[in-house]
Amino acid sequence: MTYNPIKTERRGHVLEVTLDRPKANAIDLATSRIMGEVFTDFRDDPELRVAIITGGGEKFFCPGWDLKAAADGDEVDGDYGKGGFGGLQELRGLNKPVIAAVNGICCGGGLELALSADIILAADHASFALPEINSGTVADAASIKLPKRIPYHIAMEMLFTGRWIDAEEAARWGMINQIHSGADLMAKAREMADLLASGPPLVYAAIKEVVREAEDMKFQDAMNKITKSQFETVETLYRSEDQLEGAKAFAEKRDPVWKGK
Template sequence: MTRNIRVERRGAVLEVTLDRPKANAIDMATSREMGETFLAFRDDPELRVAIVTAAGEKFFCPGWDLKAGEAADADYGPGGFAGLQELPRLNKPVIAAVNGICCGGGLELAMSADIILAADHATFALPEIRSGTVADAASVKLPKRIPYHIAMELLLTGRWFDTSEALGWGLINRAVPSADLMTQARAMADQLASGPPLVFAALKEIVREAEDMKFQDAMNRITRSQFETVERLYTSEDQKEGALAFAENRDPVWKGR
C-alpha cells in the first residue's frame, strides 16, 4: 500500500485503486505514485493486465487537485498526469472501472485506458473551461473517440453527461450496476490475462503508432515487421504454439515468449 493509492496483485492482474479522500483528486505526489506503479506494471513480465479504479461509490476522480496549491506544470512523474496518458511503450491492456463522478483529468485518466466500464450512476464532464484552463489531453483525444461536434460541445460548455450518453457515443464500453462493477472488470481482466500477451503487445503498438500514419504506410511497417512487438511476435514460441494448437484443435498455452 502507498500513501494515496492501493495496489493489489491478483495473479497476472494488477489492481490500482485511487484512494485519496474526499474526492480522489490527484496531487503531484499521487500522480508520481501512480506513474511509478504503472511503470513497474509495464516492466513486470508476470503482470499482463491492469485495472484502475477508485475507492468509494461517489467519486472516481475529479482530476487535478486545485486545492493543493501546486503548480499544474510541475513534474507529474513517469507517464505524465496520473501515470498513464504519456507512459511510453505500455503494451499491456488497461481497464478503467469508473465508480462515480469522473471529470476533468479524471476523465482523461479513464480515456488513457483501453477499455472503460462504468457504474450506471457515474457522471462525466470536462469543466476546465469554467476555471479558465484547457482540458489539454481531452482536447487531443476526445474528437478522435466520439463525433467531432459532440466532443466540441463537451469541451466548449463543460456540461455534465451520464452513462447513457457516454455509451451511445461509444466513449465507454459498458454501463453496469455499481455492485457489479468490479466483478465485471475482474472477469474481463482475467479473460485478457489468459490471452496471448505478445499479440496484445503488437496490437497496442500498431494502434498507437498508426494513429497518425497513412493506411498504406502503417501496413507496410506491419508486413515488414518494422514494429518491434510485431517482429518479436512472429519469431516467438507463442506464435508457433498458436498455430500448433489450432491444428490440434486445443487451447493454446501462452508463455509470452
C-alpha cells in the same frame, strides 16, 4: 507510517490499482508520481498482463487535478512523474491492456485518465464532464483524445460548455464500453481482466503498438511499416514460441497455453 493514496493488489496476472484519496480522489503532484511508478512497474513486470484502474469509495472515480493542492503551492505544470499526469497518459511502451472501472464522478483530468485506458466500464451512476472551461483552463489531453473517440461535435460541445453527461449517454457516443450496477462493477472489471489475462500477451503488445503508432499515419504507410518489420512488438510476436503454440493448438483442437515469449 506514511499514507499511500494508491492501493495495489495483484491477482495472478492482473494488477488492480485503486486511487483512494478522500474525499474526491483528486490527484496532486505526489499522487501522480506514485501512479507513474506503479504503472511503470506494471509495464516492466513480465508476470503482469492486465491492469484495472478504479477509484476508492462509491461517489468519485477521479475529478482530476487537486485544486486545493494547487492553492497550497502545487504547480499545475509541475513534475507529474513518469507517464505524465496520473501515470498513464504519456507512459511510453505500455503495451498491456488497461481497464478503467469508473465508479462515480469522472471529470477533468479524471476523464483524461479514463481515456488513457483501453477499455472503460462504468457504474450506472457514473457521470462525465470536462469542466475546465469554467475555470479558464484547457483540458489539453482531452482536447487531443476526445474528438478522436466520439463524434466531433459532441466532443467539442463537452469541451466548449463543460456540460455533464451520464453513463447512458457516454455509452451511446461510444466513450465507454459497458454499464454495470455499482455493486457489480468491479466483478465485471475482474471478469474482463481475467479474460484478457488468459489471452496472448505478445499479440496484445503488437496490437497496442500498431494502433498507437498508426494513429497519425496513412493506411498504406502503416502497412508498409509492418511488412518491412519496423514494429518491434510484431517482429517479437512472429519469432515467438507463442506464435508456434497458437498454430499447434489450432491443429490439435485444444486451447493454447500462452507463455508471453
